[in-house]
Amino acid sequence: MTVDEDLVPDVRPEAVPDDAFTVLGRAPGEAPRAQVVAHLTEAARLVRRRDIQMVRAAGLGHIGGEFSVIDILVTLYLAAMNVSPDQLGDPDRDRFILSKGHAAAALYTTLAMAGFLPPEQLGTFMQPMSQLNGHPARTKIAAVEASTGPLGHGLPIAVGTAFAGKLDGSARRTFVVVGDGELQEGSNWEALMTAGNHRLSHLCVIVDRNRLQQGARVADTNDLEPLADKLAAFGMDVVEVDGHDHGALLDAFADVPAASGRPTAVIAHTDKGHPISFMSDNVAWHHKVPSAEQVAQALAELENR
């Protein structure tokens, strides 16, 4: 199935009634694991709530890929990564780069949830002169480490920053999320080859493996399988996890750097549009903007989880 949808659909901005947003902040450091997972689960629920409202209000966004990546982002920013709003000038902070920059709204909402952005700013998403551009820009938001948008840029940049960390003997880690469709870009394989050969052990490449790209399934466009073999042949330590399981993600991220000394590739199996019944695994929702009724239904489904 292919989609005849437009990258910028014709839905126009509309005020959204209920866009309250509670900033939960980081999961408590010393808490038992179940409590951390509960914190992340609730945070992800709130981030999805706000995200869909932002997309509806802007009349623009990439909701499918946002909902598939939110659990990963929340796990990183609220628990796994060593970075906090008052630590952005610290050279030893962990780095995160959203290579699939079209999921910007998911990043912005997660940054707000983690205290890196004032929640009010979320209301400016895509508005004239807003700092919340359709793709994240490092010149506009302090917490954004790299400007992305064209696919295949974030991973080479992540390799560079991981390389710098290695040169400095720093313990910091670099996490980068790439889309699965994005892995069709050759620049990523250049970067993986470099990372593998230089044994950038503190680099963690997370593949948002939602099996869909813009117009069709990845398998029907230019298939990636056998993906784990490809990544391993390029020198990665490959781990596969359920990308919506916060506990599994926590474990995978805790294992970076891998004992092997190789960079880690986490294939995070996700569903595009997760967990909304009418969006999930449906290619139509790459950048479709939900109607008011669809927003209401999605919010209800989120409530009942």
Added chain:
Amino acid sequence: MTVDEDLVPDVRPEAVPDDAFTVLGRAPGEAPRAQVVAHLTEAARLVRRRDIQMVRAAGLGHIGGEFSVIDILVTLYLAAMNVSPDQLGDPDRDRFILSKGHAAAALYTTLAMAGFLPPEQLGTFMQPMSQLNGHPARTKIAAVEASTGPLGHGLPIAVGTAFAGKLDGSARRTFVVVGDGELQEGSNWEALMTAGNHRLSHLCVIVDRNRLQQGARVADTNDLEPLADKLAAFGMDVVEVDGHDHGALLDAFADVPAASGRPTAVIAHTDKGHPISFMSDNVAWHHKVPSAEQVAQALAELENR
């Protein structure tokens, strides 16, 4: 070991005394295999003779990568490929693309050996207004299928022409030679993914696996190993051969299209500068220009083979 040599060294053109060149043409079609191999062996010897003289005369060239690829070129043009000078307008002719275009002199001499270029033209190599440019140009020589020079262009083009052949149900085959260092370019992995997924069975990607690139060994720059695993994971049917063994090359090319329906990748194990004692496997000879004495010694070594 790295080399501090220049891409355009300071040796200036010089007349070369003995540049006679015998055009042997195609190996006889119905001849016994031993006779075909003997024909190719002699042709390759003559091509190397002429090549080193051209490089010396021009004061420019990439002799290491030329000597590593000549046996492959000669096997293709004088025996394996279904193409002849009077058949260049035939849509069903086999195609050849030298993606590592810096070995242009090897292609020109082979084309002359196969009757595609008047041998006199070889004397114009790199001279002002010559059609024999430092990298092959399709607008300058009818038998050149694709203009190359920047690494990583020829393979995507080969995928395109193989795709066209598939659309037309043509039996023609497309052969493309890439350097091993060249495989660091991501555009090649984009093209391999496309070829693998579309099962372009009539495409044959030949890797000139001479283990050296411009400044150092491939393994010391950005290693390719495990190369066969990489190629297999991208959907290729992988074959490894001695790239200086005409018989082995003939067999590998005769197996295209592979029974599997996948494109073929031939990893041709070669030596850069083969078979000259002081050049072979020596990274200094990527684009070094031999002195008159070195030319004499190389010619003597070729005589005695």
Added chain:
Amino acid sequence: MTATIDAGASERVLHDCRDAWVATLVELAEADDRVVAVVNDSVGSSKLGPFAERFPDRLVNVGIAEQDMVGVGAGLANGGKVPFVSAASCFLTARAMEQVKVDAAYSQHHMVLVGQSPGMAYGELGPTHHSIEDLAWLRTIPGLTVAAPCDPAETAQVLRWAAAHDGPVFVRVARMGVPDVVPEGYRFEPGKAVTLREGADVTLVATGIAVSRALDAADVLAAEGVDARVLSMPTVKPLDEAALVAAARETAGIVTVEEALTSGLGGAVAELLVTRQPAPMRFVGVPDTFAPTGSVQWLLEHFGITAAGIAAAARDLLGR
């Protein structure tokens, strides 16, 4: 897909030129089975649905891989096909620049590069998705024809011409709504300006979606007693040198208008005039900056690529 806007007094129907693009492509493909389309996943944003349905085998989708896309296009040309290589203009040009230079232009392959949704059509998506550089970059590449049609009829004409032209052509296909502009029976010729309005005071030279805006500006100026000539320049390369030199001689100067960096059409005209007929110019387009966030309509207003902005530039040139 069409929309209407209230332009001055009258309601005008606006068209998405991609509809003309796909209709023309299907028509060309029906007449010539060498015609194929090559894309980088963006089947939807290239509006290739109707083509994909009619000719599923002739749609070569290489996935998100623009270098491969242009190289594969060149190879398809080698294999006897007539490829239309279609992608968002920003990625087709910036990401595959060396392939455009080498595989298309230097190689002189018969291939058509179709830059979709150029300029600031992807307004809110930001500068990474704006293709404001394409005209400035591509007009410098030898051997490449660079076209930016101004309405659906001209889009169709350019594509038909490109399909028959044995050489590489870049065509900017607009998604922003434009009214019908070219006259009935119009025939596109590369390097041939279209005089849409005669005038003796100042000349407005525009390309692509800016042409209808230049016409609107001429109306604004006429109301003030300024008689503006309007030239549509469907190809930024080659330029219509004779028409431009004549305009520089016969009117007070030239205002160029484009939805692009002003080094595109503006720069091309400036380079011609200084050597042939020095004359004052004003540039309407995107100045030397990455655009802020905003919709395309907002950005066009922001940069004055509007009837009012063009009229103001003309007034400035005339010292009024």
Added chain:
Amino acid sequence: MTATIDAGASERVLHDCRDAWVATLVELAEADDRVVAVVNDSVGSSKLGPFAERFPDRLVNVGIAEQDMVGVGAGLANGGKVPFVSAASCFLTARAMEQVKVDAAYSQHHMVLVGQSPGMAYGELGPTHHSIEDLAWLRTIPGLTVAAPCDPAETAQVLRWAAAHDGPVFVRVARMGVPDVVPEGYRFEPGKAVTLREGADVTLVATGIAVSRALDAADVLAAEGVDARVLSMPTVKPLDEAALVAAARETAGIVTVEEALTSGLGGAVAELLVTRQPAPMRFVGVPDTFAPTGSVQWLLEHFGITAAGIAAAARDLLGR
């Protein structure tokens, strides 16, 4: 590496600016351990040998992968390094164009892009290896400084300035032999022309290796009684607008000279003049064509990028 040529009466020592490049880089790296070099295999042609010996760990060789190279450079900047990203100019620009646009310019990373052996330095290797488009392309990218130093001293100055400048800089480093040009004690400033010779009849504006040729042309013209002003323009972006407007006002016109497509420096000056001070111009450089095979010296003669060619252009402008 130095060579001598017989220029007119006197013997001049010619320098390969890459020697100044690597010496300066080593010096910067000694003073600041954030300085790293990033390359695409071309350690030799970037003349990085001395740096590689002294700082083996700080040489990041990504192999033949220009997109990765620029992205890695941006990441190293994110990681607190000051990367000098060095490659043959043709590949650095064309192959990594989107990375230059997005990762360097739009992102405003503190990084230096070093375009080696630009123009037609790789003469016989052909248009795929010529970087004649770099100035025309890069000068249109917002937020990027584009420099083409004219001799070893200026090369060193530009690199030192770039190392301290918190933003992206592109520097063309010439391999073609050039004599010493800038005066003793010269300090580079971006956007600041250097008046190498006063003159009232016509102005020659040159950049990079063309500067010494413009000076030679002024000698030729002086012998004919033509008093040519010579401006060296070390940055094509930003331009020295004041100096150019003054030259257009005070002399009969401007001849630009560059080892590049004339849409580079020539186009930049033309765009300035038509809006500020319309004046006649002539362009010396590579016209709109891919060059034939030939050595760089032969090609410079072929295209008239020589004292004689420049003088002829000035005469033509003056109608003599």
